[in-house]
Amino acid sequence: MRLRDVSITAWIGILGILLAFFCAIFAPWIAPFGEREIVGGVWEPMGGAYLLGTDNLGRDILSRMIFGARTTLSVAMAATIISFSLGIILSFTAAVSRGWIDQIFSRFNDLMMSIPTLIFALVVLAALPQSLIVLILVMAVLDSTRVYRLGRAVALDVAVMEFVEAAKLRGEGRIWIIFREILPNTLTPLLAEFGLRFAFSILFLSTLSFLGLGIQPPAADWGGMVKDNKDGIIFGISAALVPGGAIAALAICVNLVVDWLLKRTSSLKGGRGDA
Amino acid sequence: MTDTTETSALPPETSQRRSLGERFPLATLILQRLGLSALLLFAVSVLIFGGVEALPGDFATTYLGQSATPQAVANIRADLGLDRPIVTRYFEWLGGAVQGDFGNSWASGNSVSEQIGRRLGNSLFLAFFAAVVSVPLAVGLGMLAVFYRDRVPDKIINIVSLAAISLPEFFIGYLLILFFAVNMRIATFPATVYDSMGFIDRLQTIALPAATLVFVVLAHMMRMTRAAILSVMSSAYMESAELKGLSAMRAIIKHAAPNAIAPIVNVVALNLAYLVVGVVVVEVVFVYPGMGQYMVDAVTVRDMPVVQACGLIFAAFYIILNMVADIIAIVANPRLRHPR
Numbered sequence: 274m275r276l277r278d279v280s281i282t283a284w285i286g287i288l289g290i291l292l293a294f295f296c297a298i299f300a301p302w303i304a305p306f307g308e309r310e311i312v313g314g315v316w317e318p319m320g321g322a323y324l325l326g327t328d329n330l331g332r333d334i335l336s337r338m339i340f341g342a343r344t345t346l347s348v349a350m351a352a353t354i355i356s357f358s359l360g361i362i363l364s365f366t367a368a369v370s371r372g373w374i375d376q377i378f379s380r381f382n383d384l385m386m387s388i389p390t391l392i393f394a395l396v397v398l399a400a401l402p403q404s405l406i407v408l409i410l411v412m413a414v415l416d417s418t419r420v421y422r423l424g425r426a427v428a429l430d431v432a433v434m435e436f437v438e439a440a441k442l443r444g445e446g447r448i449w450i451i452f453r454e455i456l457p458n459t460l461t462p463l464l465a466e467f468g469l470r471f472a473f474s475i476l477f478l479s480t481l482s483f484l485g486l487g488i489q490p491p492a493a494d495w496g497g498m499v500k501d502n503k504d505g506i507i508f509g510i511s512a513a514l515v516p517g518g519a520i521a522a523l524a525i526c527v528n529l530v531v532d533w534l535l536k537r538t539s540s541l542k543g544g545r546g547d548a
Numbered sequence: 549m550t551d552t553t554e555t556s557a558l559p560p561e562t563s564q565r566r567s568l569g570e571r572f573p574l575a576t577l578i579l580q581r582l583g584l585s586a587l588l589l590f591a592v593s594v595l596i597f598g599g600v601e602a603l604p605g606d607f608a609t610t611y612l613g614q615s616a617t618p619q620a621v622a623n624i625r626a627d628l629g630l631d632r633p634i635v636t637r638y639f640e641w642l643g644g645a646v647q648g649d650f651g652n653s654w655a656s657g658n659s660v661s662e663q664i665g666r667r668l669g670n671s672l673f674l675a676f677f678a679a680v681v682s683v684p685l686a687v688g689l690g691m692l693a694v695f696y697r698d699r700v701p702d703k704i705i706n707i708v709s710l711a712a713i714s715l716p717e718f719f720i721g722y723l724l725i726l727f728f729a730v731n732m733r734i735a736t737f738p739a740t741v742y743d744s745m746g747f748i749d750r751l752q753t754i755a756l757p758a759a760t761l762v763f764v765v766l767a768h769m770m771r772m773t774r775a776a777i778l779s780v781m782s783s784a785y786m787e788s789a790e791l792k793g794l795s796a797m798r799a800i801i802k803h804a805a806p807n808a809i810a811p812i813v814n815v816v817a818l819n820l821a822y823l824v825v826g827v828v829v830v831e832v833v834f835v836y837p838g839m840g841q842y843m844v845d846a847v848t849v850r851d852m853p854v855v856q857a858c859g860l861i862f863a864a865f866y867i868i869l870n871m872v873a874d875i876i877a878i879v880a881n882p883r884l885r886h887p888r
Contacts (some may be wrong), residue, residue, distance in 0.1 A: 388863045389825040396859040399847040400600045517719035524714035
């Protein structure tokens with residue numbers, strides 16, 4: 274793949290994602306104020322000392338946005354990585370073993386997917402103690418059902434190929450077949466799916482935080498910032514739209530890259546658009 | 549979502565059922581699907597009740613705080629009936645739920661069913677009007693995109709819908725509020741409805757939340773419609789219709805439309821299922837007195853009877869709409885009636 278093969282829209286997406294990660298990594302050095310520091314009046318307008326204004330407690334929105342990138346990205350990324358590992362390992366095991374293992378995993382997956390993700394998360398979060406690890410695990414487990422479905426479909430296609438048969442005949446174990454034969458041959462569609470799931474995780478985390486069930490204050494997080502500042506909307510104060518816009522922009526950027534990846538691999542079918 | 553391969557995975561049936569199945573293949577298949585959904589619903593109820601009970605975390609300790617004495621915790625648990633075995637409580641709950649009685653809220657002590665009865669209507673009202681607007685719009689735009697495939701209108705529709713998929717619901721909601729309710733003052737916020745409200749007033753109040761919902765499902769539905777029509781249009785029989793000299797109009801009406809109806813209806817049903825869930829966030833944004841708001845409020849105070857009841861109802865709607873999508877697909881496509 275050469276650099277000029279990357280389409281303009283994909284470049285926009287890549288730049289947006291890089292910017293967000295840059296903010297997340299170097300947050301303490303580039304943020305003008307502290308994350309929880311009250312620096313001015315309530316809801317001061319944009320411009321001047323506070324580039325994006327101040328929030329409902331008088332904290333600098335730009336600084337909180339930069340620190341929020343750190344929380345939002347790391348939680349979403351952790352959830353996506355766990356959901357991917359879980360979904361892929363289970364789905365590949367199912368595809369390689371077939372038989373009753375496949376039946377049990379797949380039927381249970383159907384059951385999990387028959388409850389809408391957000392509703393399921395609400396029910397589970399109502400019962401579990403509120404902590405960051407619980408939040409990440411709940412997001413990961415719910416999301417892994419989608420990964421499982423795609424992973425199984427893709428792996429089944431590859432599992433019936435001759436080279437897998439050859440590997441089985443020469444006596445390779447199940448672990449070898451999963452990681453050395455199937456995984457390398459399904460990497461591109463899975464990479465696109467990873468991007469898609471990551472975008473979904475960002476949106477999902479923000480939605481949960483917005484509902485007050487995600488990341489708890491005073492930690493800055495984009496969804497939670499929308500919730501903090503939503504009362505300003507009635508007075509025409511657009512502070513809530515800044516983090517909202519950032520969530521949207523980041524999700525669009527990821528989708529642009531995914532869209533380009535998907536176009537490159539026209540062989541991929543199914544598993545999309547199912548939030 | 550259940551996939552069609554499941555039917556073929558069923559074990560071979562007895563000779564008597566087989567003959568019945570051969571005489572009424574369609575009815576048998578639909579009955580099977582209904583049975584499967586009932587089974588699924590039962591399993592979901594077990595998951596929602598049993599799963600939650602199995603998780604750590606306890607209303608009594610949350611309610612009394614960390615410093616509660618064991619005696620106080622035990623008293624509350626006895627009050628709420630939590631000290632009895634889980635299987636007994638599950639069947640009591642399920643028995644009540646089937647009769648429309650979801651017990652009393654832990655937080656307020658009021659009847660859950662009464663609250664839900666009032667709020668479910670509001671939520672369905674909102675979802676219904678969002679559907680009435682978004683379904684024709686999505687199908688129309690999807691067709692437009694196919695008609696101008698790979699030309700400017702298609703590309704614009706593609707980019708805009710890709711962006712719309714990425715927008716969180718609350719962002720769209722607040723954008724609409726800021727623009728229409730605050731700046732232009734032509735819409736009302738918050739969207740509070742009450743019982744004595746007239747129909748026209750009600751419609752006016754839900755204009756913004758409904759618009760938000762339309763926006764959220766429109767992009768999904770349109771992209772899926774476009775893909776569904778495209779896959780029909782690129783099939784071999786459409787090519788042969790063109791090659792044998794049929795006019796484009798005739799080819800579409802005689803050959804494409806009957807085959808495209810099933811996937812499009814399927815797309816619509818799937819998105820209606822999505823709509824029912826989408827109301828949760830939109831109701832919170834617009835402070836609309838519906839099921840979603842009720843559930844979110846209950847989750848924050850860990851009011852389990854309310855959470856379980858709302859969860860079960862939302863899941864039931866989702867499963868039933870998915871089932872309808874499946875059945876319509878079977879009815880519209882004879883090939884699915886005789887799985888190989």
